[in-house]
Amino acid sequence: MTAAREHFGSRIGFILAAAGSAVGIGNLVGFPVGAAKNGGGAFLFIYALFVLLICLPVMMAELAIGRRFQKDPLGAYSSSAGGGLWSIAGWLSVITPYMIAVFYSVITVWIFGYLVGALMGNLDQLADPSYFGQFINSNEVFIHLIVVVGLVYFILVSGVKDGIEKGAKILMPGLFIMLIGLVIFVLTLDGAMAGVKYYIVPDFSKINASVINGALSQAFFSLSLGMGILITYGSYMERRENVVGSAKFVALTDTMVAFSAGLMILPAIFSFDPATDTDALSDSSVSLIFSFLPKIFLAMQVSIGYVGASIVAILFFTLVFFAALTSLVSITEVPTASLVDEKGYSRKKALSILGVSMGVFTIACILSFGRVDFLTQFMEYAGANKSLFDVIYDIFYDTILPLNGLLACLFVIYRWKKHNFNEELEQGSEDYRGSFVEKYINFALSTFIPVVLLLIFVNTVATKYF
Numbered sequence: 001m002t003a004a005r006e007h008f009g010s011r012i013g014f015i016l017a018a019a020g021s022a023v024g025i026g027n028l029v030g031f032p033v034g035a036a037k038n039g040g041g042a043f044l045f046i047y048a049l050f051v052l053l054i055c056l057p058v059m060m061a062e063l064a065i066g067r068r069f070q071k072d073p074l075g076a077y078s079s080s081a082g083g084g085l086w087s088i089a090g091w092l093s094v095i096t097p098y099m100i101a102v103f104y105s106v107i108t109v110w111i112f113g114y115l116v117g118a119l120m121g122n123l124d125q126l127a128d129p130s131y132f133g134q135f136i137n138s139n140e141v142f143i144h145l146i147v148v149v150g151l152v153y154f155i156l157v158s159g160v161k162d163g164i165e166k167g168a169k170i171l172m173p174g175l176f177i178m179l180i181g182l183v184i185f186v187l188t189l190d191g192a193m194a195g196v197k198y199y200i201v202p203d204f205s206k207i208n209a210s211v212i213n214g215a216l217s218q219a220f221f222s223l224s225l226g227m228g229i230l231i232t233y234g235s236y237m238e239r240r241e242n243v244v245g246s247a248k249f250v251a252l253t254d255t256m257v258a259f260s261a262g263l264m265i266l267p268a269i270f271s272f273d274p275a276t277d278t279d280a281l282s283d284s285s286v287s288l289i290f291s292f293l294p295k296i297f298l299a300m301q302v303s304i305g306y307v308g309a310s311i312v313a314i315l316f317f318t319l320v321f322f323a324a325l326t327s328l329v330s331i332t333e334v335p336t337a338s339l340v341d342e343k344g345y346s347r348k349k350a351l352s353i354l355g356v357s358m359g360v361f362t363i364a365c366i367l368s369f370g371r372v373d374f375l376t377q378f379m380e381y382a383g384a385n386k387s388l389f390d391v392i393y394d395i396f397y398d399t400i401l402p403l404n405g406l407l408a409c410l411f412v413i414y415r416w417k418k419h420n421f422n423e424e425l426e427q428g429s430e431d432y433r434g435s436f437v438e439k440y441i442n443f444a445l446s447t448f449i450p451v452v453l454l455l456i457f458v459n460t461v462a463t464k465y466f
């Protein structure tokens with residue numbers, strides 16, 4: 001008999017941990033640029049609608065599955081067994097986070113490297129256009145990798161309450177304070193308002209089918225849906241906790257952080273380069289963080305000096321690093337929980353196994369940027385050579401999440417059944433029964449949400465790989 005399952009110690013602890021998972025590079029960089037390029041206020045409006053109408057019900061479904069079965073996703077899906085489909089869903093919710101953790105580690109390691117660079121006073125070097133290419137293939141990266149893996153291990157090995165919850169309670173308030181500080185600072189810069197205007201003023205002419213698809217995918221992964229995380233975190237929730245209310249709070253926090261990040265990034269860009277050709281802003285968060293923003297920070301030395309500019313860069317990279325670390329913790333917890341629940345391993349043993357095996361994959365990804373040919377040209381599709389890193393990103397981050405979300409919806413409605421799902425949500429939330437929210441969630445999960453998720457999945461497969 002294993003020890004009693006550990007639970008989050010408080011509602012706020014759960015909320016901060018789930019928000020820590022949700023708030024990541026996607027919010028801080030991906031969202032602002034996506035919004036600015038795709039219609040500003042118009043994109044925000046569509047994004048908010050998706051969060052409310054589609055993502056929130058899926059989020060509640062995942063949390064409810066976890067809390068009901070008190071197990072990792074693999075165990076939850078198979079404990080009400082009955083057919084291969086559900087064990088496929090279970091396996092997908094373990095393999096997906098495992099692989100995402102691998103590629104997300106690579107980016108977190110880079111962020112850490114840039115943070116160290118800024119701390120050492122090397123902002124001018126970071127801003128050099130050729131630096132990123134050299135940096136990712138330098139041996140320094142391996143040292144940073146050890147630090148990042150060590151931090152994740154250290155946080156997770158202490159368990160749910162003393163590790164994940166405590167980590168989130170320290171990192172998340174720090175993140176909020178830095179974000180608010182940077183937003184206020186950036187808004188006081190000359191010419192900042194042009195950026196705010198570019199970010200917010202709605203331009204409905206930019207909205208088309210692919211923007212809509214993009215907004216939904218962005219909302220989906222920004223809330224950490226389809227990765228098994230919320231099932232796992234749900235399994236650490238007490239019965240008396242309010243799943244419905246907590247989910248709303250997490251979604252709101254995530255969206256507000258994403259929105260605020262736009263008030264930090266776009267005014268900074270416009271203020272230092274009013275002639276910014278916004279169409280040339282990269283869609284990729286990676287090139288924005290590592291190539292574009294360091295240049296902007298360096299340009300700030302004109303008004304606040306080199307040290308001032310370095311401080312801004314340090315704050316920014318610390319902010320992104322905290323966000324990435326809490327996301328990495330949450331995603332690594334999923335396979336950890338599976339090894340603990342399914343194999344009966346101790347957390348230490350599970351984390352050691354994962355640390356080593358994921359470490360090997362991560363190193364393979366790090367070597368796939370030109371150092372090892374076979375990894376650099378790992379596969380070829382859609383007319384391009386893809387590195388191992390690209391392939392993992394394309395499959396596990398960009399394609400499979402809506403499918404996992406779809407399986408979660410189908411599981412709740414057809415396997416677990418609506419009345420059981422509703423009973424679970426009523427626990428801890430007395431006003432749920434008979435409410436509008438209940439009616440809406442039940443309707444949406446059994447009708448249009450699965451259809452929309454299926455369409456997105458098929459559309460992504462068709463456009464990405466053929």
Ligand code: PHE
Binds near residue numbers: 022100224327330
């Ligand atoms: N929600 C995160 C983001 O917006 C994505 C993520 C979550 C990535 C968990 C990895 C692990 O960036």
